[in-house]
Amino acid sequence: xxxxxxxxxxxxxxxxxxxxxxxxxxxxxxxxxxxxxxxxxxxxxxxxxxxxxxxxxxxxxxxxxxxxxxxxxxxxxxxxxxxxxxxxxxxxxxxxxxxxxxxxxxxxxxxxxxxxxxxxxxxxxxxxxxxxxxxxxxxxxxxxxxxxxxxxxxxxxxxxxxxxxxxxxxxxxxxxxxxxxxxxxxxxxxxxxxxxxxxxxxxxxxxxxxxxxxxxxxxxxxxxxxxxxxxxxxxxxxxxxxxxxxxxxxxxxxxxxx
Amino acid sequence: xxxxxxxxxxxxxxxxxxxxxxxxxxxxxxxxxxxxxxxxxxxxxxxxxxxxxxxxxxxxxxxxxxxxxxxxxxxxxxxxxxxxxxxxxxxxxxxxxxxxxxxxxxxxxxxxxxxxxxxxxxxxxxxxxxxxxxxxxxxxxxxxxxxxxxxxxxxxxxxxxxxxxxxxxxxxxxxxxxxxxxxxxxxxxxxxxxxxxxxxxxxxxxxxxxxxxxxxxxxxxxxxxxxxxxxxxxxxxxxxxxxxxxxxxxxxxxxxxxxxxxxxxxxxxxxxxxxxxxxxxxxxxxxxxxxxxxxxxxxxxxxxxxxxxxxxxxxxxxxxxxxxxxxxxxxxxxxxxxxxxxxxxxxxxxxxxxxxxxxxxxxxxxxxxxxxxxxxxxxxxxxxxxxxxxxxxxxxxxxxxxxxxx
Numbered sequence: 054x055x056x057x058x059x060x061x062x063x064x065x066x067x068x069x070x071x072x073x074x075x076x077x078x079x080x081x082x083x084x085x086x087x088x089x090x091x092x093x094x095x096x097x098x099x100x101x102x103x104x105x106x107x108x109x110x111x112x113x114x115x116x117x118x119x120x121x122x123x124x125x126x127x128x129x130x131x132x133x134x135x136x137x138x139x140x141x142x143x144x145x146x147x148x149x150x151x152x153x154x155x156x157x158x159x160x161x162x163x164x165x166x167x168x169x170x171x172x173x174x175x176x177x178x179x180x181x182x183x184x185x186x187x188x189x190x191x192x193x194x195x196x197x198x199x200x201x202x203x204x205x206x207x208x209x210x211x212x213x214x215x216x217x218x219x220x221x222x223x224x225x226x227x228x229x230x231x232x233x234x235x236x237x238x239x240x241x242x243x244x245x246x247x248x249x250x251x252x253x254x255x256x257x258x259x260x261x262x263x264x265x266x267x268x269x270x271x272x273x274x275x276x277x278x279x280x281x282x283x284x285x286x287x288x289x290x291x292x293x294x295x296x297x298x299x300x301x302x303x304x305x306x307x308x309x310x311x
Numbered sequence: 312x313x314x315x316x317x318x319x320x321x322x323x324x325x326x327x328x329x330x331x332x333x334x335x336x337x338x339x340x341x342x343x344x345x346x347x348x349x350x351x352x353x354x355x356x357x358x359x360x361x362x363x364x365x366x367x368x369x370x371x372x373x374x375x376x377x378x379x380x381x382x383x384x385x386x387x388x389x390x391x392x393x394x395x396x397x398x399x400x401x402x403x404x405x406x407x408x409x410x411x412x413x414x415x416x417x418x419x420x421x422x423x424x425x426x427x428x429x430x431x432x433x434x435x436x437x438x439x440x441x442x443x444x445x446x447x448x449x450x451x452x453x454x455x456x457x458x459x460x461x462x463x464x465x466x467x468x469x470x471x472x473x474x475x476x477x478x479x480x481x482x483x484x485x486x487x488x489x490x491x492x493x494x495x496x497x498x499x500x501x502x503x504x505x506x507x508x509x510x511x512x513x514x515x516x517x518x519x520x521x522x523x524x525x526x527x528x529x530x531x532x533x534x535x536x537x538x539x540x541x542x543x544x545x546x547x548x549x550x551x552x553x554x555x556x557x558x559x560x561x562x563x564x565x566x567x568x569x570x571x572x573x574x575x576x577x578x579x580x581x582x583x584x585x586x587x588x589x590x591x592x593x594x595x596x597x598x599x600x601x602x603x604x605x606x607x608x609x610x611x612x613x614x615x616x617x618x619x620x621x622x623x624x625x626x627x628x629x630x631x632x633x634x635x636x637x638x639x640x641x642x643x644x645x646x647x648x649x650x651x652x653x654x655x656x657x658x659x660x661x662x663x664x665x666x667x668x669x670x671x672x673x674x675x676x677x678x679x680x681x682x683x684x685x686x687x688x689x690x691x692x693x694x695x696x697x698x699x700x701x702x703x704x705x706x707x708x709x710x711x712x713x714x715x716x717x
Contacts, residue, residue, distance in 0.1 A: 112715075115541060117540060119711060137545060140541055149537065150538050150541065151533060153530075153538075154533070155328075164317060168313075168314055168539070168542035168543070168544050169542060213541075
């Protein structure tokens, strides 16, 4: 399980970055005092517009970023004190993190399996299982750069799951995919949940969140503005669909030019 | 260790599975070096042959009788004699120096014969006559003609001295005969020691630069390094994996260059007719020399590769890394050049300076002048600096600012 307490992440901006963002403030608060918990066997959705702080939150969980304040504990391991233990228990996928284009999916799968110290026989079994589920088995010896966008994404998903992690964190896993490929990804997430894994996804696609997530956390401008099941969020906003509910939350919580 | 092993094997297969990479790193250099050296050899040989085959066009003004008879006796011919009255002919010949229709004009003074023929009885009245040379040093034929006629005049002078004093040996007083007494290995070692550290520096840097930039800054830019950062492998294993694989590749590419030069250089020297220079050249290394060189070499490679990796780690992308690495490369080349012309003279602290000290130690190993403390000093310092760079890189790999520009 994951416990996040008062997570705050502040970026210090360089003068160049300040110019780009047209701000005179040298600090940018990306995540502002967020706390939540997630348990095994559930799919938790992080919902928010672009730049709200979803990816930063997920990267803090994955140990790629260190919290400015607050703590993140994954399966009993603190992300700052025991980053290796945390990384061993999670599978993480995000758009900016990519597979080496010069290698084949099979090579990279085995390479990351070795980095995760998966035994050779287990590795072979995982590869066959995941490659056949995502339909990569016909393309496994092709270089990543020769694969289609959808196939690349599916290969990246397979590689991120090589060590059969208990916690799966996917940052916008279906972005850029066609409906069929997207559906196979979301179906797999449901299957992972069935196996008792904890799945956290970030998305800005409302229909996906509605169908997939057991619980939702809405993040706007770095702050947690709502948390609960779909029903909880409908009740809180007085709306009967997620899109309207989200707009309502955004209208109330977003301040221009903070 | 499992992380280092997996990363080294991946980085090596990245190079060796790519036909273009293998071609550009290991095959093209051989073709280029051998090709360039053969071409150079052919061109130089062609030029030398051409100059030697050329019949120099020489004018001699006011040729004295003694020279004429000397030339006849020595079989020197092919020059044109001009009278000093014929101003036009002289001017035409002189103008010819500019367009290479004349190679040399030699003018004897009017009273030349009289002055050189004056005997010992009138020794106080003797003055030195001056022979004037007109030649064009920017023309190869002209320079060559001057050299040839200077050597003729030397012999001519000896003949005249013999005439005046009756016996040339009495005038020469003494001659010097060089007898070379030297340790051949040390002599060759000294020559190698001047060039080798510089070449090694240049080749290792040149081989590792492009690869290192791509291996770290390129992976950072492509987002593939982050994938590796998500694995439970410790950061130092990733750094060491990169440094070791780059070291292996750098040594291999340097070896390819050195081997192709070893093939091509004798070819070049033979081509330009200098094979005598090679005949006596051989070098024998002792076991200790070889061990010392290998130990130091590994340290130097690790240090250079770490320097390159360091630059690539702190650069935000390949473009930035490439522009940072060029001045570093120039600095290292300059340091290498300095080592060609200086000596540490066994002063201990000089051996502790990275890059410089190890180059000095290489020289001393080759000339067998290295002392154990100096060798240990430079080895420890070289490895220590490499370790410091690796530690700094590990810190950088842990820094989100450096890794994600966050």
